[in-house]
Amino acid sequence: xxxxxxxxxxxxRSSIGxxxxxxVTGLALxxxxxxxxxxxxxxFSTDPDAYNENAHFLISLDLVYVLELxxxxxxxxxxxxxxxxxxxxxxxxxxxxxxxxxxxxxSRQSLSSRTMIVTGLVLxxxxxxxxxxxxYGPGIEEGFVVTIDGEPVRDLKRLLEExxxxxxxxFGYPFVMILLGFHLRHGIWSAFQSLGAMNPRLTPVVYxxxxxxxxxxxxxxxxxxxxxxxxx
Amino acid sequence: xxxxxxxxxxxxxxxxxxxxxxxVEDVNEHMSFLELLDVxxxxxxxxxxxxxxxxxxxxxxxxxSCGLMVGGVAHGPQPRTAICQLHMRHxxxxxxxxxxxxxxxxxxxxxxxxxxxxxxxxxxxxxxxVSVKTGGAPDANALPVTKEDADLAMDxxxxxxxxxxxxxxxxxxxxxxTASKIAHLAMLPQGTPExxxxxxxxxxxxEAEGFGDCSNHAECEAVCPKGISISAIALMRRExxxxxxxx
Numbered sequence: 111x112x113x114x115x116x117x118x119x120x121x122x123r124s125s126i127g128x129x130x131x132x133x134v135t136g137l138a139l140x141x142x143x144x145x146x147x148x149x150x151x152x153x154f155s156t157d158p159d160a161y162n163e164n165a166h167f168l169i170s171l172d173l174v175y176v177l178e179l180x181x182x183x184x185x186x187x188x189x190x191x192x193x194x195x196x197x198x199x200x201x202x203x204x205x206x207x208x209x210x211x212x213x214x215x216x217s218r219q220s221l222s223s224r225t226m227i228v229t230g231l232v233l234x235x236x237x238x239x240x241x242x243x244x245x246y247g248p249g250i251e252e253g254f255v256v257t258i259d260g261e262p263v264r265d266l267k268r269l270l271e272e273x274x275x276x277x278x279x280x281f282g283y284p285f286v287m288i289l290l291g292f293h294l295r296h297g298i299w300s301a302f303q304s305l306g307a308m309n310p311r312l313t314p315v316v317y318x319x320x321x322x323x324x325x326x327x328x329x330x331x332x333x334x335x336x337x338x339x340x341x342x
Numbered sequence: 343x344x345x346x347x348x349x350x351x352x353x354x355x356x357x358x359x360x361x362x363x364x365x366v367e368d369v370n371e372h373m374s375f376l377e378l379l380d381v382x383x384x385x386x387x388x389x390x391x392x393x394x395x396x397x398x399x400x401x402x403x404x405x406x407s408c409g410l411m412v413g414g415v416a417h418g419p420q421p422r423t424a425i426c427q428l429h430m431r432h433x434x435x436x437x438x439x440x441x442x443x444x445x446x447x448x449x450x451x452x453x454x455x456x457x458x459x460x461x462x463x464x465x466x467x468x469x470x471x472v473s474v475k476t477g478g479a480p481d482a483n484a485l486p487v488t489k490e491d492a493d494l495a496m497d498x499x500x501x502x503x504x505x506x507x508x509x510x511x512x513x514x515x516x517x518x519x520t521a522s523k524i525a526h527l528a529m530l531p532q533g534t535p536e537x538x539x540x541x542x543x544x545x546x547x548x549e550a551e552g553f554g555d556c557s558n559h560a561e562c563e564a565v566c567p568k569g570i571s572i573s574a575i576a577l578m579r580r581e582x583x584x585x586x587x588x589x
Contacts, residue, residue: 202554
């Protein structure tokens with residue numbers, strides 16, 4: 111292996127390297143979430159075709175496979191490193207305390223920070239179901255088709271409206287989005303700290319903004335299924 | 343005042359341990375927590391029982407020898423103090439207080455409340471020093487260090503190596519300890535020539551000792567008797583990236 115390759119491997123095997131990796135991949139996934147949120151919210155656009163048009167535009171991109179492969183890599187790395195951090199933590203203190211509590215401020219320990227592995231694994235399970243339901247769900251051949259600019263396009267909007275008629279989807283989705291909010295509450299600011307981008311003045315600001323962004327993303331995602339369920 | 347104690351007793355490194363219950367009456371509120379244990383130990387010795395082992399030395403909050411989980415918090419409920427500086431007036435009559443040793447694979451229990459913290463010594467030995475020739479003492483102000491850097495270096499240098507950061511960390515990470523040493527020396531010109539190998543070697547040693555990874559809970563900062571900021575950890579990560587990129 112080349113010298114650079116060896117060096118890279120050494121970084122990924124160090125505790126700081128693992129933090130850098132979770133941080134970088136985590137922030138990249140937040141960027142993806144924001145794009146996804148924008149696409150979702152097009153459902154509420156005054157133009158009834160905006161949602162399907164945008165979805166069609168995204169899957170027609172020449173680089174769509176490159177983007178999907180990149181996204182998959184970010185997810186896989188984020189998950190592997192996250193799980194390995196959890197396993198190391200278990201090994202570093204096999205016998206816990208009879209009594210343990212947080213000392214309070216300036217600690218950032220919270221329900222959110224303690225449950226990253228749980229919320230993360232639920233999100234992973236959700237992601238699998240989500241991709242099967244929508245990305246690999248019924249398409250043009252199954253009759254989910256709409257004509258935009260004279261071209262037949264997959265009617266994802268109709269699929270969405272049908273899926274969210276089921277209470278399991280309509281309420282399961284928002285529940286997982288609340289867990290996503292918890293994951294991001296600790297995750298966003300923590301990513302910046304992991305990348306070494308923090309100092310005593312920045313930390314409270316980024317911590318607060320991270321919380322606000324977490325709430326906005328969670329709420330942004332959960333309104334759509336609830337809206338569809340209650341309005342139709 | 344009277345306090346009820348539930349204290350971890352363990353005869354040796356490989357013996358099973360348990361929480362033993364004791365009641366101490368006539369506790370003076372001006373006693374430190376360690377003096378409470380002294381009083382209890384005198385009673386145990388008189389009664390022919392084995393006294394409770396605990397580490398302590400200066401009892402002035404500056405040596406870093408003492409350290410106990412008291413009521414589930416490293417160094418007890420009062421912020422920015424070592425356990426020797428926590429006085430019984432911070433407790434109430436009739437309280438039940440759980441006392442446990444630092445718990446981490448890298449800090450094996452020797453006996454009762456005493457743990458082996460030599461993992462910290464080995465992290466220090468991996469690079470927490472300056473070995474460059476600095477010559478005789480330079481003339482005053484001949485070596486320029488800005489006031490801000492000097493102050494920050496002093497803040498990071500105030501680490502007494504007590505291990506509370508590891509004990510309180512949900513992941514048993516030694517990041518705050520290691521980062522304080524790295525940050526302290528990175529702020530000063532004397533530490534600059536070796537900064538690259540220092541961060542790489544100390545981080546490697548931290549890993550080898552079996553401490554967990556940092557998850558940015560910042561619990562360490564809350565229990566640190568010197569209140570060292572987790573900004574040290576951010577700085578350690580920047581030092582690490584810089585070291586890897588510059589080699």
